[in-house]
Amino acid sequence: MNEKTAELYLSFAGIFHRPHPEVADNLEELIELWQEEIPESKVYIKEMEDYCQEYPLVDNRLNALWEHYIPLFEVGDIEAVPYASVYFDDNGLVLGREAEEVRGFYRSCGYEIGNERQELPDHLAVELEFLALLASEGKIQQLLEFEENHLKPFLRLVLPLIIKSKRPVYSNAAKILEIWKLNSDRKGD
Amino acid sequence: MLTPVVIILKICENNLKKLVIFLFGGKGVNRRQFIKRALYGAGGTAVAISGFGALTKAAPKPALATATNEETTVFSSCEMCRNQCPVAVKVVDGKVSKIEGNPNDSGFGGVICARGNSGPSMLYDPQRLKKPMIRTGERGSGKYKEVSWDEAYTYIAEKVKELQQKYGGESVAFASRKGPHDWFFRAIGKGIGSPNIFSHEATCPMTRSVALHSMFGSEAIAADYGNAKYIVSVGRNWLEGIHVAQTRSIMKAIDNGAKIVVLDPRFSVTASKGEWIPIKGATDLAFVMAMANVIIADGTYDKDFIERYTSGFDKWQVEVKDKTPEWAEKETGIPKDTIIRIAREFVKHSPKAILDFGWRTGITPNDYQLRRAIMFVNMMMGNFEVPGGYYHKKYAAVLKKFPEMSSYAKTLGDIYQPAFPKPSTYRIDGTGIKGIPGQLIPEGDGAVSQIPESILTGQPYPIKGWFVHRFNPVISVTESDRIIEALKKLDLLVVCDIYMTDTAMFADVILPECSYLERYDKVFDMSGKTPKYVLRQPAVELVYPDTKPSWQIYKELAVKMGLGHYFPYEDMEEFISRQLAPAGLTLDYMKQKGVWTPEGMKPFYIRANDHTASLDDIVHRTDSKIEFYSEEVEEATKQGIPKYEQYPQPQEGEFRFVQGKVAVHTNAGTANVPVLNELMPENSLWINQESANKLGIREGEDIIISNGKYEHKGKAKVTQGIRPDTVFCYHGFGRISPGLKRAYGKGINGNKLINNVIGEVGNVCTSMSFVTVKKA
Numbered sequence: 001m002n003e004k005t006a007e008l009y010l011s012f013a014g015i016f017h018r019p020h021p022e023v024a025d026n027l028e029e030l031i032e033l034w035q036e037e038i039p040e041s042k043v044y045i046k047e048m049e050d051y052c053q054e055y056p057l058v059d060n061r062l063n064a065l066w067e068h069y070i071p072l073f074e075v076g077d078i079e080a081v082p083y084a085s086v087y088f089d090d091n092g093l094v095l096g097r098e099a100e101e102v103r104g105f106y107r108s109c110g111y112e113i114g115n116e117r118q119e120l121p122d123h124l125a126v127e128l129e130f131l132a133l134l135a136s137e138g139k140i141q142q143l144l145e146f147e148e149n150h151l152k153p154f155l156r157l158v159l160p161l162i163i164k165s166k167r168p169v170y171s172n173a174a175k176i177l178e179i180w181k182l183n184s185d186r187k188g189d
Numbered sequence: 190m191l192t193p194v195v196i197i198l199k200i201c202e203n204n205l206k207k208l209v210i211f212l213f214g215g216k217g218v219n220r221r222q223f224i225k226r227a228l229y230g231a232g233g234t235a236v237a238i239s240g241f242g243a244l245t246k247a248a249p250k251p252a253l254a255t256a257t258n259e260e261t262t263v264f265s266s267c268e269m270c271r272n273q274c275p276v277a278v279k280v281v282d283g284k285v286s287k288i289e290g291n292p293n294d295s296g297f298g299g300v301i302c303a304r305g306n307s308g309p310s311m312l313y314d315p316q317r318l319k320k321p322m323i324r325t326g327e328r329g330s331g332k333y334k335e336v337s338w339d340e341a342y343t344y345i346a347e348k349v350k351e352l353q354q355k356y357g358g359e360s361v362a363f364a365s366r367k368g369p370h371d372w373f374f375r376a377i378g379k380g381i382g383s384p385n386i387f388s389h390e391a392t393c394p395m396t397r398s399v400a401l402h403s404m405f406g407s408e409a410i411a412a413d414y415g416n417a418k419y420i421v422s423v424g425r426n427w428l429e430g431i432h433v434a435q436t437r438s439i440m441k442a443i444d445n446g447a448k449i450v451v452l453d454p455r456f457s458v459t460a461s462k463g464e465w466i467p468i469k470g471a472t473d474l475a476f477v478m479a480m481a482n483v484i485i486a487d488g489t490y491d492k493d494f495i496e497r498y499t500s501g502f503d504k505w506q507v508e509v510k511d512k513t514p515e516w517a518e519k520e521t522g523i524p525k526d527t528i529i530r531i532a533r534e535f536v537k538h539s540p541k542a543i544l545d546f547g548w549r550t551g552i553t554p555n556d557y558q559l560r561r562a563i564m565f566v567n568m569m570m571g572n573f574e575v576p577g578g579y580y581h582k583k584y585a586a587v588l589k590k591f592p593e594m595s596s597y598a599k600t601l602g603d604i605y606q607p608a609f610p611k612p613s614t615y616r617i618d619g620t621g622i623k624g625i626p627g628q629l630i631p632e633g634d635g636a637v638s639q640i641p642e643s644i645l646t647g648q649p650y651p652i653k654g655w656f657v658h659r660f661n662p663v664i665s666v667t668e669s670d671r672i673i674e675a676l677k678k679l680d681l682l683v684v685c686d687i688y689m690t691d692t693a694m695f696a697d698v699i700l701p702e703c704s705y706l707e708r709y710d711k712v713f714d715m716s717g718k719t720p721k722y723v724l725r726q727p728a729v730e731l732v733y734p735d736t737k738p739s740w741q742i743y744k745e746l747a748v749k750m751g752l753g754h755y756f757p758y759e760d761m762e763e764f765i766s767r768q769l770a771p772a773g774l775t776l777d778y779m780k781q782k783g784v785w786t787p788e789g790m791k792p793f794y795i796r797a798n799d800h801t802a803s804l805d806d807i808v809h810r811t812d813s814k815i816e817f818y819s820e821e822v823e824e825a826t827k828q829g830i831p832k833y834e835q836y837p838q839p840q841e842g843e844f845r846f847v848q849g850k851v852a853v854h855t856n857a858g859t860a861n862v863p864v865l866n867e868l869m870p871e872n873s874l875w876i877n878q879e880s881a882n883k884l885g886i887r888e889g890e891d892i893i894i895s896n897g898k899y900e901h902k903g904k905a906k907v908t909q910g911i912r913p914d915t916v917f918c919y920h921g922f923g924r925i926s927p928g929l930k931r932a933y934g935k936g937i938n939g940n941k942l943i944n945n946v947i948g949e950v951g952n953v954c955t956s957m958s959f960v961t962v963k964k965a
């Protein structure tokens with residue numbers, strides 16, 4: 001259970017981090033994981049598989065991912081700002097209260113923002129990666145607390161924007177993450 | 190490059206994985222290898238937890254253990270505009286909470302403007318550039334990939350080398366918004382032997398610099414507004430084009446009963462504080478010459494000053510002899526009695542009177558002659574080196590020449606750089622070439638709008654590469670579409686900025702600079718009536734960890750290009766300490782105060798107590814005389830004395846198109862800054878009520894503005910506050926970069942509609958274009 005959750009969280013973290021050659025090279029593996037563990041994702045998988053076939057070479061695939069990642073998350077239209085503070089703080093800026101709170105949460109669980117991949121603490125991918133690490137360590141109570149207080153409120157705001165962008169890979173991955181983390185909640189309501 | 194066979198193998202590999210999943214029901218041997226490896230490391234155990242490296246393991250700490258809510262103050266300097274005012278940055282728990290003026294600087298009095306206040310919103314803006322990027326699609330398509338700094342440097346170094354080998358170092362131009370970064374930025378250009386290094390000044394007050402240099406042999410002349418009793422503005426707008434210290438001085442003068450007269454086709458905020466003279470566009474020189482005519486005819490000029498300190502006045506007398514108020518009335522549209530009255534009021538209040546030399550883009554091609562004529566009138570009244578007039582800035586090198594003041598002189602040290610290679614050819618704008626107007630262009634500035642011309646025409650020789658630092662020619666230089674056309678022809682465009690500007694969006698390589706709140710800069714000299722040095726230091730750690738200060742960017746790039754020896758320092762603490770040491774100052778001292786000015790020194794005017802005191806030490810022309818007639822200008826332009834040139838006026842149905850600054854924005858720099866964008870997201874076109882009525886245009890309606898070549902949509906602001914033959918918009922809007930998400934497509938980019946006219950001394954001309962306006 002913990003292993004599966006960890007793998008799923010890490011797979012989504014891999015997608016929502018800045019495009020990386022290894023993630024691009026192993027995109028099929030992530031798709032397979034979602035197909036297997038999130039059966040409702042089937043309808044969104046096809047488009048991603050087509051994408052992988054369209055860009056079989058890592059370099060091409062990486063450039064294609066950048067082409068979408070930058071206007072989606074970085075500069076340009078920035079269709080879905082990946083920092084939670086921007087949504088939760090009135091002024092729409094980074095490093096707001098939410099960023100400090102998640103940073104504090106990381107610290108309380110024995111984690112700091114890394115040197116290898118320097119990023120703001122409330123970046124979507126960092127939060128997902130953090131949950132993967134918690135799951136792999138079996139820290140279920142902290143995981144659930146973080147999910148409820150930080151990740152899910154963030155996902156409710158950012159995922160619709162990513163989905164709306166209709167950007168291949170990102171939009172479908174967001175939809176699958178939504179199914180996994182948010183729709184399951186609604187079913188239980 | 191991969192061969193087709195390799196491509197097929199790769200496809201097979203991917204399909205093989207799928208086949209394994211199919212055959213083994215998702216439980217094949219290769220399943221989730223990557224994710225497992227990422228999660229647990231190569232050993233497949235939880236010992237080597239790594240994820241993707243966004244987090245590292247540490248000893249658990251209580252949440253928010255470091256939060257203290259204690260406020261500290263970091264004294265630094267602003268960079269929301271070119272003025273770089275001293276500021277006090279308030280920091281709480283490692284975050285900038287507020288910015289105020291530095292109370293240690295009496296000139297600024299602890300005050301900053303709206304732009305300065307908005308700094309934190311820029312610092313924490315999610316739309317800032319965060320990583321170096323290399324273009325992957327067509328220019329302007331917005332297709333980029335993020336790369337490491339090393340990849341970016343390598344790409345640039347290789348491309349520059351190609352250009353050097355193919356076209357010579359001179360084929361690469363460098364342009365920046367003038368500032369402390371130039372020491373570093375320009376060293377790259379000088380290092381590759383390019384003579385084509387430019388500041389933004391040709392789009393700003395370069396004509397004034399030319400005028401001052403031609404008269405005084407120095408550009409370091411300033412106006413003592415605070416003590417003046419009568420101030421005439423020629424299109425200057427202190428209350429919207431804000432320089433905090435000068436704006437405060439203007440308000441002080443008004444509080445003390447000074448009269449403000451504003452010549453401007455538009456009713457500016459400054460005009461609202463005094464007498465508005467809605468002068469016909471491009472005729473300011475006629476007004477100034479008529480003032481001189483009146484003063485000479487009245488015989489009220491300061492004959493002693495003229496005789497003692499100046500040369501060539503007789504030629505000026507001849508030139509203005511027929512420039513009567515009656516003549517000027519026809520040119521300017523200002524009643525002759527008004528001209529005479531203003532001239533006499535100016536005389537009455539002299540020497541505490543200032544006919545302002547301006548701080549703005551050139552109005553006409555011969556704008557430098559307007560600035561000269563303005564200073565002629567001031568010098569006719571002896572309004573120099575006395576309170577309430579003009580003065581030479583009193584930096585250390587000046588004070589040293591006055592024994593009673595030399596103890597206040599503390600000179601900053603230079604950082605030694607080895608000799609740069611001598612460029613093998615002349616500059617594209619002719620700067621420095623005797624016998625042509627380029628002789629007058631300041632070498633450190635150049636005529637920046639010549640760069641796109643040389644890119645497009647290949648004349649006088651081709652420009653193939655362009656480095657742009659914190660400058661945005663697409664919006665700052667006239668005829669934006671022509672600039673874009675030029676950018677698209679380049680072999681290499683490198684832009685270093687904080688935002689994805691309208692120029693950056695065409696770049697091959699984008700280098701993300703960190704903000705002024707996150708970096709040191711070279712200590713800069715802001716001396717005025719007393720010497721002053723100002724420090725910029727980081728108030729907080731980098732918000733986006735992969736952004737860098739310009740001193741580091743260009744040093745690292747230089748190393749990659751084999752030019753590292755031009756950057757002989759380890760870091761900026763060392764650089765600054767070496768600057769300060771000869772002045773007997775330390776970095777620690779500057780960190781504590783943010784500014785240094787000599788304790789106990791009062792404003793120093795050379796002629797304050799002795800109207801015959803020598804000016805030899807501050808006037809660096811022939812025989813130390815302030816030159817009305819200039820041999821140098823004569824040699825360069827055949828106009829040693831300013832001559833009036835009549836420029837066309839708008840025909841029926843046309844309007845002169847002018848633009849200017851607004852208090853809450855800085856030219857092409859701040860339209861996307863969150864707080865400032867909220868205050869003013871777009872501009873509109875000011876059009877006179879009567880003119881609007883004729884065109885059936887009502888307030889707020891959509892309009893189309895056309896200059897015959899380009900069109901621009903906008904909204905109308907119908908007002909009595911502008912001449913019927915003129916329309917106006919604030920500068921810096923109508924942005925074309927989608928990367929400036931808040932500002933994108935909002936308002937009017939005036940420079941799209943202003944024709945590309947390079948002035949006589951390389952200046953941009955803002956008021957020479959005519960437009961028509963119609964309902965959209």
